[in-house]
Amino acid sequence: xxxxxxxxxxxxxxTALALAVLYGLDGKNECRVVSISSTRTSLLSAAxxxxxxxxxxxxVSAAFGATARxxxxxxxxxxxxxxxxxxxxxxxxxxxxxxxxxxxxGIDSIIDTAEAHGLIRNAFTAQHDQNAAVVLAxxxxxxxxxxxxxxxxxxxxxxxxxxxxSTPSAAKELEAAGWPTPIISVSxxxxxxxxxxxxxxxxxxxxxxxxxxxxxxxxSGKDASTGELAAVLYAVRTTDxxxxxxxxxxxxxxxxxxxxxxxxxxxxxxxxxxxxPVVRQPRIRRxxxxxxxxxxxxxxxx
Amino acid sequence: MMITRKTLxxxxxxxxxxxxxxxxxxxxxxxxxxxxxxxxxxPIRMAFAYVPNGLDMRHWTPKEDGAFVGDLPKILKPMESLxxxxxxxxxxxxxxxxxxxxxxxxxxxxxxxxxTGVQPRKSFVDIKAGISxxxxxxxxxxxLTRFPSLEVGLEDARQAGDCDSGYSCAYTNNLAWxxxxxxxxxxxxxxxxxxxxxxxGAALNPEERARQTKYxxxxxxxxxxxxxxxxxxxxxxxxxxxxxxxxxxxEIERQLxxxxxxxxxxxxxxxxxxxxxxxxxxxxxxxxDMITVAFQADMSRVVxxxxxxxxxxxxxxxxxxxxGHHPLTHHQGKQELLDKVTRINEYHMxxxxxxxxxxxxxxxxxxxxxxxxxxxxxxGLSDGNRHTHENLPVMLVGGGGNSxxxxxxxxxxxxxxxxxxxxxxxxxxxxxxxxxGDATGRxxxxxxx
Numbered sequence: 001x002x003x004x005x006x007x008x009x010x011x012x013x014x015t016a017l018a019l020a021v022l023y024g025l026d027g028k029n030e031c032r033v034v035s036i037s038s039t040r041t042s043l044l045s046a047a048x049x050x051x052x053x054x055x056x057x058x059x060v061s062a063a064f065g066a067t068a069r070x071x072x073x074x075x076x077x078x079x080x081x082x083x084x085x086x087x088x089x090x091x092x093x094x095x096x097x098x099x100x101x102x103x104x105x106g107i108d109s110i111i112d113t114a115e116a117h118g119l120i121r122n123a124f125t126a127q128h129d130q131n132a133a134v135v136l137a138x139x140x141x142x143x144x145x146x147x148x149x150x151x152x153x154x155x156x157x158x159x160x161x162x163x164x165x166s167t168p169s170a171a172k173e174l175e176a177a178g179w180p181t182p183i184i185s186v187s188x189x190x191x192x193x194x195x196x197x198x199x200x201x202x203x204x205x206x207x208x209x210x211x212x213x214x215x216x217x218x219x220s221g222k223d224a225s226t227g228e229l230a231a232v233l234y235a236v237r238t239t240d241x242x243x244x245x246x247x248x249x250x251x252x253x254x255x256x257x258x259x260x261x262x263x264x265x266x267x268x269x270x271x272x273x274x275x276x277p278v279v280r281q282p283r284i285r286r287x288x289x290x291x292x293x294x295x296x297x298x299x300x301x302x
Numbered sequence: 303m304m305i306t307r308k309t310l311x312x313x314x315x316x317x318x319x320x321x322x323x324x325x326x327x328x329x330x331x332x333x334x335x336x337x338x339x340x341x342x343x344x345p346i347r348m349a350f351a352y353v354p355n356g357l358d359m360r361h362w363t364p365k366e367d368g369a370f371v372g373d374l375p376k377i378l379k380p381m382e383s384l385x386x387x388x389x390x391x392x393x394x395x396x397x398x399x400x401x402x403x404x405x406x407x408x409x410x411x412x413x414x415x416x417x418t419g420v421q422p423r424k425s426f427v428d429i430k431a432g433i434s435x436x437x438x439x440x441x442x443x444x445x446l447t448r449f450p451s452l453e454v455g456l457e458d459a460r461q462a463g464d465c466d467s468g469y470s471c472a473y474t475n476n477l478a479w480x481x482x483x484x485x486x487x488x489x490x491x492x493x494x495x496x497x498x499x500x501x502x503g504a505a506l507n508p509e510e511r512a513r514q515t516k517y518x519x520x521x522x523x524x525x526x527x528x529x530x531x532x533x534x535x536x537x538x539x540x541x542x543x544x545x546x547x548x549x550x551x552x553e554i555e556r557q558l559x560x561x562x563x564x565x566x567x568x569x570x571x572x573x574x575x576x577x578x579x580x581x582x583x584x585x586x587x588x589x590x591d592m593i594t595v596a597f598q599a600d601m602s603r604v605v606x607x608x609x610x611x612x613x614x615x616x617x618x619x620x621x622x623x624x625x626g627h628h629p630l631t632h633h634q635g636k637q638e639l640l641d642k643v644t645r646i647n648e649y650h651m652x653x654x655x656x657x658x659x660x661x662x663x664x665x666x667x668x669x670x671x672x673x674x675x676x677x678x679x680x681x682g683l684s685d686g687n688r689h690t691h692e693n694l695p696v697m698l699v700g701g702g703g704n705s706x707x708x709x710x711x712x713x714x715x716x717x718x719x720x721x722x723x724x725x726x727x728x729x730x731x732x733x734x735x736x737x738x739g740d741a742t743g744r745x746x747x748x749x750x751x
Contacts, residue, residue: 074717110715111393111714111715111716112716114715114716115715115717115718118717118718118719118740118742119717121742122397122740125398125402125421126400126403127403149742150737
């Protein structure tokens, strides 16, 4: 499963945690991260996405070439949510003892980023049919633009299994614009039902000398809601018993939680968000090995 | 006021037995009341020169964005005298050259996708790509010229067989595609090209041609009558222009004769294509001289030029490189091999620069042919070692009819489709197309303002 992750990275710490969960799933070989983009018109937003990608370097997909080390980050150049936030400036300004930046990235100007809609469209083209999921954690600016590209709706219909939106409003906008696949909208109650504990900063995250997501989390220092984490997890683990879907209204179904599974779900979030980077080999299609034909007659005895 | 000057038709030709020679723009072709302007305006030409196997990008990309500062990178050095006429475009990408689940075959894919903007079907039997941007232009403006488009190459025009991991040779050996399933093979033989431009007769086999050559005169001899008549109608400036033009045709003829003689000496018993010079540089010059004449006489405004086929393993012994080009590009970082790749890249550029200089030397109104052209020089791969399809080497040469500001590097955002460049070029050719290939829009920053 290839996952396209589009967000307004920087608005909430929850988004950074969701991205960490996604890379955690990638590290477990349950999915591949094939596109990362942001609707926040801020280079820092793209830079943070790249920093997280580099942190998990090796776990990053090779969708754009067998030897590509990190994915280009898509950025909406004309988005409506400009500006930096402490969730971005906090980790990005962290210094080592020698004064150098703790987290390196290569995004110094807009040309170091990609047009988000073209990047997302290209990511679709590299997926097997019905083997991609889109997670939207923020406004649908980029995805709406993807829909305007000629042939994009057909490509999405062929490649994408489902779109999971963290907000009902985004789901409705995309449905109205003709998004061609089933849409799952995370119920507002899902995020508040389970809170990602800030205590992990002193436990699981403390094992890392430097972790960009932990540094973003440290800025707020408070337990974080988990609606976007649920969106990511459901995108990949659709059969997880912790989740339930409502009856569809139009194309949209609501994602809900099974109350009895909350503790297990929280454990999964923590395990995935704090997972260590795993070096992954580039994806190579396995050669088709034909089974040897059975002989019509038994071999003669010597 | 009495108007006495008679306007010469733009379609005037010099005709003789089996020969029709188109003419360049003359002042006498301008309306009588406005001799300084060519009817409408000077035509804009579009050409694509393609080199295979990627380039050594270390020596291609200028260090800074914006106006060129200091020396050009090593590979671009031969273009030094034309530095104000060139624009290096960075970060353009051909996504459809990538595997996209189709496995090996980057050479076949990148060339098949280069001007079509679609992913070629992996097959060497049931080929399918898309109509190429040059043919979209040719379809719309081709009626204005004798040849809607010209397809030229120097190496290999095989159209069948497997040339790269299951990709047909039709993908590696063609740039222009008239339809999804119909590539337009390049003309490799200078004599065939010459006759296509100037002669009406069908191509003859080598034996018949050899017999005819014995008695051959210049094609200019066949049009002597028309030439004298035309000279009488022209002013001194136009007469000089005509003289230069006919001299350039005669020079091509001489080159052809020389090539044919050389071939006879080099390899008399081989069934080598007739008239193809043994020397790469000479072949390059001969073909590009003819493209120049075709531009000059407005015989065509659209050209694709496949310098050598994608994935070629051609050696370059003429510059001391006996190794095949393709194996060299899989250098794995070895300096010795990398240096040879760079030298091949430079060698190609030297030939290309000579062509560009020639285009610039031919005046056309207040400008010159290069000023009224858009010529893209590039490859379908950037790093030939890793087969990367992003940040392709793209150089745009010419002023596009005084509409493109050269002398600089423009870096676009990552993953910007190269199809966006083609859409922009189509606009400048007055060919309006809403969409092409995988384009996401037009590119900006090319204009003078």
